[in-house]
Amino acid sequence: MLRQPLLLLARSSQVKRLVSTMPVSAGIVRGYVPGESTDAVVAATAALVDDGLTVTLDHLGEDTTDRAQAEATVAAYVEVLKALAARGLTRHAEVSVKLSAIGQFLPDEVAPEGGHRLALENARTICRAARNAGTSVTLDMEDHTTTDSTLAILRDLRKDFPETGAVLQAYLHRTEDDCRQLAYEGSRVRLCKGAYNEPESVAYQDRLEVDRSYVRCLKVLLAGQGYPMVATHDPRMVEIASSLASRFGRQPGSYEFQMLYGIRPEEQKRLAGEGETVRVYVPYGQEWYGYLMRRLAERPQNLSFFLTSLISKK
Numbered sequence: 001m002l003r004q005p006l007l008l009l010a011r012s013s014q015v016k017r018l019v020s021t022m023p024v025s026a027g028i029v030r031g032y033v034p035g036e037s038t039d040a041v042v043a044a045t046a047a048l049v050d051d052g053l054t055v056t057l058d059h060l061g062e063d064t065t066d067r068a069q070a071e072a073t074v075a076a077y078v079e080v081l082k083a084l085a086a087r088g089l090t091r092h093a094e095v096s097v098k099l100s101a102i103g104q105f106l107p108d109e110v111a112p113e114g115g116h117r118l119a120l121e122n123a124r125t126i127c128r129a130a131r132n133a134g135t136s137v138t139l140d141m142e143d144h145t146t147t148d149s150t151l152a153i154l155r156d157l158r159k160d161f162p163e164t165g166a167v168l169q170a171y172l173h174r175t176e177d178d179c180r181q182l183a184y185e186g187s188r189v190r191l192c193k194g195a196y197n198e199p200e201s202v203a204y205q206d207r208l209e210v211d212r213s214y215v216r217c218l219k220v221l222l223a224g225q226g227y228p229m230v231a232t233h234d235p236r237m238v239e240i241a242s243s244l245a246s247r248f249g250r251q252p253g254s255y256e257f258q259m260l261y262g263i264r265p266e267e268q269k270r271l272a273g274e275g276e277t278v279r280v281y282v283p284y285g286q287e288w289y290g291y292l293m294r295r296l297a298e299r300p301q302n303l304s305f306f307l308t309s310l311i312s313k314k
Helices: 003-010 013-021 023-032 038-050 067-086 115-133 144-160 175-182 207-223 235-247 265-273 288-298 300-311
Strands: 054-059 093-097 137-139 166-169 188-192 227-231 256-260 278-284
Touching: 038 054, 038 067, 038 278, 054 067, 067 093, 067 115, 093 115, 115 137, 115 144, 137 144, 137 166, 166 175, 175 188, 175 207, 188 207, 207 227, 207 235, 227 235, 235 265, 256 265, 265 278
Parallel strands: 054 093, 054 278, 093 137, 166 188, 188 227, 227 256, 256 278
Antiparallel strands: none
């Protein structure tokens, strides 16, 4: 019932101004998106690193329909990578890139070479900038219609940039097989539950089934030769992942936990204090409002989780 109203609000610049300027709302926004500028997100990164955490930065923007916008997103990544390097932060910070933000689905009249090819070349530019800065890139995963294209681009990028990270979503039926394909030496794989509203034909709908799939996928990744990145805020999944890591002889540093900026920050610091590598996913940029509203609209659980996180930061 809330999906359409939230999507309508996502397009309202007036509501965005109201939300971001009201004292309480402005505090909420800053709690989940540290800012719109490179300077703001680099400062937030430095603060997280000082707390013993590592970081991945996401310049907000997706479903790009304009070539100039795609190029501007690439330029923003190059800029933030240079800024991170200048502050000596790239040993602790990488970037996450949504391929739809850099042209993956631009129509032929906008990208005559094809959106897939354009996104691949733009991703190469970002990967090259990341390597020059002393860090790496992870390709975010979007809805299930993008999975094959994204994994194909990942394979091409890893020929020259083998450090490029992948993301897999446990609620998709296919993901356990994808984990087996990607659990090889040197392969960085972020496993999340999945945030998009997917049909029953491709994704588990029941929460318990999603959890079971997540655990099965964890077992594949932790038993493999790659570098698993366990993206979850679920206390049970954190406990299960720690237990499985011990069972498979994984030492701290051979895998990591990942959580969103502003979600369970005390738990992030607790895990880091126990010697775990914890990476905080930090979104930034001018598209924060649409991003936040779309995330809330995609699945009812997102709205519930967001509201709960406002009450307790643990």
